[in-house]
Amino acid sequence: MTSATPPGAHLPEHGDFLWRNPEPKKSYDVVIVGGGGHGLATAHYLAKNHGITNVAVLEKGWLAGGNMARNTTLIRSNYLWDESAAIYEHSLKLWEGLEDDLGYPILFSQRGVLNLAHTEQDVRDSVRRVEANKLNGVDAEWLTPDEVAKICPIVNVSGDIRYPVQGATYQPRAGIAKHDWVAWGFARKADEAGIDLIQDCEVTGFVTDGDTVTGVCTTRGDIACGTVALCAAGHTSVLLDMLGVPAPLSSHPLQALVSELLEPVHPTIVMSNQVHVYVSQAHKGELVMGAGVDSYNGYGQRGAFHIIERQMAAAVELFPVFARAHLLRTWAGIVDTTPDASPIVGHTPYRNVYVNSGWGTGGFKATPGIGWCLADTVAHGRPHEYVAPFALDRFVTGALVDEHGAAAVAH
Amino acid sequence: MSSDFRVEGYGRVDRDQTLTFTFDGRTYTGHPGDTIASALLANGVHTLGSSVKLGRPRGIGASWTEDATGLIQVEEPFPEPMLLATAVELVDGMVVRGLNGQGRLAQIPDTARYDRKYHHVDTLVIGAGPAGLVAARAAARRGERVALLDDRAEAGGSLTGTETIDGRPSRDFVAEVTTELAGNAQVVHLPRTTAFGHYDDGFVLALERRTDHLSDPPAGRSRQRVHRVRAKKVVVATGAHERPIVFADNDRPGILLAASARDLLHRYGVLAGREIVVFTSDDAAYAAALDLVAAGAKVTVLEVRAQAPAGAGDLHVITGARVLSTRAVLPADETVGNHGRIASVAVMDGGGHEFGLTCDLLLVSGGWNPTAHLFSHVRGPLAYDEALGAFRPARSVPGVEVVGAADGVLDLAGCLGPEVTAGDEPERTPGEVIWRVPGATDRQFVDVQRDATVADIARAVGAGLRSVEHVKRYTTIGTAHDQGKTTGVIAAGIAAELLGTGVQDLGTTTFRPPYTPVAFAALAGRERGELFDPVRTTAVHDWHVAHGAVFEDVGQWKRARHYPQPGEDMEAAVLRECTAVRGGVGILDGSTLGKIDVQGPDSAVLLDRLYTNMMSSLKVGSVRYGVMCGVDGMVIDDGTVLRLADDRFMVITTTGGAAKILDWMEEWVQTEWPGLRVHLASVTEQWAVFPVVGPRSREVIGAVFPGLDVANAAFPFMTWRDTVLDGVPVRVARISFSGELAYEVNVNAWYAPAMWERLLEAGAPHGITPYGTETMHVLRAEKGYPIIGQDTDGTVTPHDLGMAWAVSKKKPDFVGKRSFARPLNADPLRKQLVGLLPTDSTTKLPEGSQIVELCDDGVLPAPPVPMLGHVTSSYRSAALGRPFALALLKGGRERVGDIVHVPVGGQLVAAQITSSVLVDPEGARRDG
Numbered sequence A: 001m002t003s004a005t006p007p008g009a010h011l012p013e014h015g016d017f018l019w020r021n022p023e024p025k026k027s028y029d030v031v032i033v034g035g036g037g038h039g040l041a042t043a044h045y046l047a048k049n050h051g052i053t054n055v056a057v058l059e060k061g062w063l064a065g066g067n068m069a070r071n072t073t074l075i076r077s078n079y080l081w082d083e084s085a086a087i088y089e090h091s092l093k094l095w096e097g098l099e100d101d102l103g104y105p106i107l108f109s110q111r112g113v114l115n116l117a118h119t120e121q122d123v124r125d126s127v128r129r130v131e132a133n134k135l136n137g138v139d140a141e142w143l144t145p146d147e148v149a150k151i152c153p154i155v156n157v158s159g160d161i162r163y164p165v166q167g168a169t170y171q172p173r174a175g176i177a178k179h180d181w182v183a184w185g186f187a188r189k190a191d192e193a194g195i196d197l198i199q200d201c202e203v204t205g206f207v208t209d210g211d212t213v214t215g216v217c218t219t220r221g222d223i224a225c226g227t228v229a230l231c232a233a234g235h236t237s238v239l240l241d242m243l244g245v246p247a248p249l250s251s252h253p254l255q256a257l258v259s260e261l262l263e264p265v266h267p268t269i270v271m272s273n274q275v276h277v278y279v280s281q282a283h284k285g286e287l288v289m290g291a292g293v294d295s296y297n298g299y300g301q302r303g304a305f306h307i308i309e310r311q312m313a314a315a316v317e318l319f320p321v322f323a324r325a326h327l328l329r330t331w332a333g334i335v336d337t338t339p340d341a342s343p344i345v346g347h348t349p350y351r352n353v354y355v356n357s358g359w360g361t362g363g364f365k366a367t368p369g370i371g372w373c374l375a376d377t378v379a380h381g382r383p384h385e386y387v388a389p390f391a392l393d394r395f396v397t398g399a400l401v402d403e404h405g406a407a408a409v410a411h
Numbered sequence B: 001m002s003s004d005f006r007v008e009g010y011g012r013v014d015r016d017q018t019l020t021f022t023f024d025g026r027t028y029t030g031h032p033g034d035t036i037a038s039a040l041l042a043n044g045v046h047t048l049g050s051s052v053k054l055g056r057p058r059g060i061g062a063s064w065t066e067d068a069t070g071l072i073q074v075e076e077p078f079p080e081p082m083l084l085a086t087a088v089e090l091v092d093g094m095v096v097r098g099l100n101g102q103g104r105l106a107q108i109p110d111t112a113r114y115d116r117k118y119h120h121v122d123t124l125v126i127g128a129g130p131a132g133l134v135a136a137r138a139a140a141r142r143g144e145r146v147a148l149l150d151d152r153a154e155a156g157g158s159l160t161g162t163e164t165i166d167g168r169p170s171r172d173f174v175a176e177v178t179t180e181l182a183g184n185a186q187v188v189h190l191p192r193t194t195a196f197g198h199y200d201d202g203f204v205l206a207l208e209r210r211t212d213h214l215s216d217p218p219a220g221r222s223r224q225r226v227h228r229v230r231a232k233k234v235v236v237a238t239g240a241h242e243r244p245i246v247f248a249d250n251d252r253p254g255i256l257l258a259a260s261a262r263d264l265l266h267r268y269g270v271l272a273g274r275e276i277v278v279f280t281s282d283d284a285a286y287a288a289a290l291d292l293v294a295a296g297a298k299v300t301v302l303e304v305r306a307q308a309p310a311g312a313g314d315l316h317v318i319t320g321a322r323v324l325s326t327r328a329v330l331p332a333d334e335t336v337g338n339h340g341r342i343a344s345v346a347v348m349d350g351g352g353h354e355f356g357l358t359c360d361l362l363l364v365s366g367g368w369n370p371t372a373h374l375f376s377h378v379r380g381p382l383a384y385d386e387a388l389g390a391f392r393p394a395r396s397v398p399g400v401e402v403v404g405a406a407d408g409v410l411d412l413a414g415c416l417g418p419e420v421t422a423g424d425e426p427e428r429t430p431g432e433v434i435w436r437v438p439g440a441t442d443r444q445f446v447d448v449q450r451d452a453t454v455a456d457i458a459r460a461v462g463a464g465l466r467s468v469e470h471v472k473r474y475t476t477i478g479t480a481h482d483q484g485k486t487t488g489v490i491a492a493g494i495a496a497e498l499l500g501t502g503v504q505d506l507g508t509t510t511f512r513p514p515y516t517p518v519a520f521a522a523l524a525g526r527e528r529g530e531l532f533d534p535v536r537t538t539a540v541h542d543w544h545v546a547h548g549a550v551f552e553d554v555g556q557w558k559r560a561r562h563y564p565q566p567g568e569d570m571e572a573a574v575l576r577e578c579t580a581v582r583g584g585v586g587i588l589d590g591s592t593l594g595k596i597d598v599q600g601p602d603s604a605v606l607l608d609r610l611y612t613n614m615m616s617s618l619k620v621g622s623v624r625y626g627v628m629c630g631v632d633g634m635v636i637d638d639g640t641v642l643r644l645a646d647d648r649f650m651v652i653t654t655t656g657g658a659a660k661i662l663d664w665m666e667e668w669v670q671t672e673w674p675g676l677r678v679h680l681a682s683v684t685e686q687w688a689v690f691p692v693v694g695p696r697s698r699e700v701i702g703a704v705f706p707g708l709d710v711a712n713a714a715f716p717f718m719t720w721r722d723t724v725l726d727g728v729p730v731r732v733a734r735i736s737f738s739g740e741l742a743y744e745v746n747v748n749a750w751y752a753p754a755m756w757e758r759l760l761e762a763g764a765p766h767g768i769t770p771y772g773t774e775t776m777h778v779l780r781a782e783k784g785y786p787i788i789g790q791d792t793d794g795t796v797t798p799h800d801l802g803m804a805w806a807v808s809k810k811k812p813d814f815v816g817k818r819s820f821a822r823p824l825n826a827d828p829l830r831k832q833l834v835g836l837l838p839t840d841s842t843t844k845l846p847e848g849s850q851i852v853e854l855c856d857d858g859v860l861p862a863p864p865v866p867m868l869g870h871v872t873s874s875y876r877s878a879a880l881g882r883p884f885a886l887a888l889l890k891g892g893r894e895r896v897g898d899i900v901h902v903p904v905g906g907q908l909v910a911a912q913i914t915s916s917v918l919v920d921p922e923g924a925r926r927d928g
């Protein structure tokens, strides 16, 4: 009989006190709509970097219960385009100091990410991304199949698979963190700074005066505001609709799943587009995986099962040892995707309303970065340089940042 | 070892046969019909492993899948990392061991077979307990197609056999119903089949375990099967889970749910203890207690309520009692499987007196939680029921019916309904809802598997958490292997108590699939290895194989990449093939190109709207190259279009783009322009296509098709002609993807091998050389022809490719046109397709390399270094006698002649920007 407790069993305890549950005030300087990771991080940096604390974060459900509670926590910055690399690398640097900044354990584990290449075109795209990363100062390497196997011995790099692994890009500084810990760390700090985190408070409308929003209507009453920051992820399109602002956002279910707790077998993160799945093993031992969005649009946090089945086939194909693992739980979030797979951040036609959306399948990693930049944007009334390229009007000018076609890596 | 805890006259295991198995290295016996749990308990083994965080002993806590703790690892015959001992049927020779919270994945490959089956039924009944059997029988008698699933090995659900139904023993009733169903061809009845997921519109997934319980499974039978059932009506008859009560040290081995002990007795003939204490606030435990007494146990009942219910008989009942804590056997006393097992309980009676009771088994019953998971999967609303102390279906959902205990109906008569009569049962007195007793909260386990206690819930609430979701995440309650089947509501109840609110106000949790864990392999099904994605091969694949082709994956296709001769590497083979084509004649298998047959009076209108260039002006008999863009004006595909008739075209797509482009066209036709009279069909696999390419191709084609006038005047470039060979229709088109004189031979795929051979034969005197995709790529790159998806990446317009000529200025509109008007499309710094010649004339630039400005000092500056573009294609050219590349480069066409740097493996390689057309820029070769 085994009695020693397994690795990963002893995670740090959560804080004794996290946040107050205040009644909403009549008015705030800044109202952040959406208490997910982005909203909470923005609140934190408003207080920390700009001394702005007369702020409310309005959350329609329980704090950080949207995508923040549902994502698979991959963090990396090996994006192709300069604009993307800049903000994600800024974010990754913040992650590297976040535990100290928040004074809260976030279990950030830089275990590296392998993005597998299976076709000649995968190889070209991968080399292209690695070379771009290097020139942008982002750590990146191109690995041969043998080198892949050294880093992650359970990946099937043999020839007897439908799409043999031809190599992989590797970003050693990539990693995972614990989503709830991160959200609660931000929330606790924001609360400590005097910011009101208001739950069960759904924004149902806006009070406008010309090109100014003077207040938000909520299920807990109307609240006047100086500036509004929209951080509602999959529901941003609903809020923009209330304001009559068209934006090319489409919401899709994105599913994920975990296995039972397993002894450590998987030391890094592996992602593959051709054999579509990505996997990491969480601290406690469960395999965490996901793949692509369900192709239909919707706001229900549920996906279709064939997506999971296909993902399982891919997982077993790439990692034969996973055949015996079990699917323990599946779930879905609603992700806000854009035509160029890059976020939409910055001005809206309303003078004092900023939008932060379109992070789609990959906004968890951006949490500290976007919180930082959005706080700066709100504080100074102009887009921070890292978010400027992601303005809504790029769909009019054509200045797209297309992370789709070229790199085609989600999450 | 003898089975000390097996009682004569009970259970349905086959005692005539003995099976041997090992647990943690020791050998035990059991019988067919046992589970690992029942066999271990029969041997007096309660303790299986230790808890994940605190390392406390953990044992069997129930008799079926609601067990929160009894986890084992199976080593043989089929390694499994983590299963419930209660759900593993015993077979001879099994080797299992206990767990400390994590399972181990075996390294030996899983070669078992897993498959899928589809069912379409009127009524799907999930659960073959009394309510489910009645529902299934009624549906079958109505003449419906019925599927009845149950996760256990035999039907009957919670019926123990002691009940009376329609005046007969309940097992007879079960046998009668199952026999009737078995005789009905419209009914599928699947035991050992767990419905694990319920999706919209009556779609249910169920896992059938088909071989693990057999000592000698038939060869070829799949180990597990996923049944995909689509039903007009889904009847959820999944019963209820007994709920424990929380007290200090409630996590010990030797503590079971009361009804589970009863189930163990009647199903397996196992008496899980001899000196039993039953702690209950619900009537059901009395039936268990009475049966255990009858089987020979000594039982004391600790009743939470002030009065014992009607069914108490002459049981020894202490009312108003609470279990305060438990003690384990003394360490000195420990035998294997007994580690940490309960030895006594500390009790407080209604009068406040505290005393101890020795026992070897403690049974707990705090009421019942309807198993409404499958109802909740489809957003069926659950509401907290005060009397039940549990969540139950609140409103109906169309197409879903919840019956029996799953709906909170706890008496047999209620579950059977009006058509069937149950024997007399003692009248139920209301249970008392009690989550926990006072005591040391840090030893009161709520989630026994996660080691999460009442103290943890208190900390969560103290931290400011008000939502049950937050409490669960803070404490990890409900996230373990059992997904909180029995204890989820207890966590909510305790949190509500601590907050002084109602359970309902805390928010309900939703259940998510799967109901119980499902092996990845089962879900992967047959889609593994070769079958992971279909392998598509052309009609002459065998020839390629026989001639030593090296293949590459292009989409799902296996394409011949090159044909190395002995001693040749790819580079040498490709240089040889290229030389042969430009110097004589070569032949390619181009059959994988996508082919879409476009028919109908509005065909030309559709193509005009989808291609950037004009297709309606194309003459019958002619061919035109065309480009398709997305709505963003970026190139998504290219290819040639053959006009076959006024109302009929053949659209040729790239190999990889075939399905995508058909989808794309269909989407426009079906959703945007449903008024167009046009139909599309993929004919990719119906036509084999063999380009015969090179200055000698005319001779070859002329020789093979005597009926075809191959002269330039009669058969000019970008036209097609039909001809006949031995009665077989053949279409030949003068299309060139290499700049050489070329004829593409199209023939029904059935005749492809013969046609291929004919062409080779006729070409032999001219030294015809089969060439692969790599040579095709080199030849086209020398001419600056882009490959969509390689030289483009979704950010490239036709103009960027130097194909402004392919963008009609006359057409009023086409997909992508509007986007060309965006300011950024006129940016002179857009990336454009250019050629790149490494100045050392020897380096082949790796594809994907980035391009930077010339670094005067030969040293790359510190990051970030501005990038000008990247190398999209790069080859050695036989024609040029040097390597060359294509690249997308900022403002590239204006920079022809400039030198740039390409970082390659730590070095900077200088390269000169050139036009993208490097061979035969005048186009002199295409007519031979």
Ligand SMILES: Cc1cc2nc3c(=O)[nH]c(=O)nc-3n(C[C@H](O)[C@H](O)[C@H](O)COP(=O)(O)OP(=O)(O)OC[C@H]3O[C@@H](n4cnc5c(N)ncnc54)[C@H](O)[C@@H]3O)c2cc1C
Pocket: A033, A034, A035, A036, A037, A038, A039, A058, A059, A060, A061, A062, A063, A064, A065, A066, A067, A068, A069, A070, A071, A072, A073, A074, A075, A201, A202, A203, A204, A231, A232, A233, A234, A235, A236, A239, A254, A255, A256, A290, A331, A332, A333, A334, A335, A359, A360, A361, A362, A363, A364, A365, A366, A411
């Ligand atoms: C399954 C899955 C896997 C993912 N994996 C990764 C990954 O591995 N790596 C990665 O980087 N990203 C990943 N993502 C994406 C990432 O989760 C999101 O991009 C990111 O969380 C979005 O920002 P957020 O945290 O603020 O969103 P959310 O947490 O969704 O926050 C938005 C909040 O707004 C609230 N809200 C909406 N409407 C209103 C209203 N009217 N009034 C008040 N409140 C409102 C919502 O309730 C919600 O709490 C994944 C997402 C999913 C669903």
